[in-house]
Amino acid sequence: QSWVYGSSLEPALVAVVVPDKEAVLSWCKKHNIAGSLQQVCRDPRVQKMILNDIRECCVAASLRGYEQPKAIHLEVNNLNELGQGFTVQNDCLTPSFKLRRPQLLRRYSQQVDVMYQQIRESLQHSSS
Secondary structure, three states: OEEEEEOOOOOOEEEEEOOOHHHHHHHHHHOOOOOOHHHHOOOHHHHHHHHHHHHHHHHHOOOOHHHOEEEEEEOOOOOOOOOOOOOOOOOOEOOOOOEOHHHHHHHOHHHHHHHHHHHHHHHHHHHO
């Protein structure tokens, strides 16, 4: 699951991603990264791998640079028994399984702020 957010006041898109547990742990095993899903998703190598996978999908879909998320937050703490982070029960989805964007923004506002701060810092370093 993923939710992509863009603010007209910010230079890029960001995303909250619920990673696939089996895929992440399989990749980690191949790269000698041990731990639970929560532990490995804090590893910058795992975050970079997932962001790179997203970028590859965006390129394959012919999305332009400004249409691609530049930072991600991995949601691994508030998952249901099916490994879903966005559900009707937690008010992140409508009964027809559409994302409830205002509720998602309220729920992840701190994470969105952190991602935008990281992007701004990255842009400042690259222009120096």
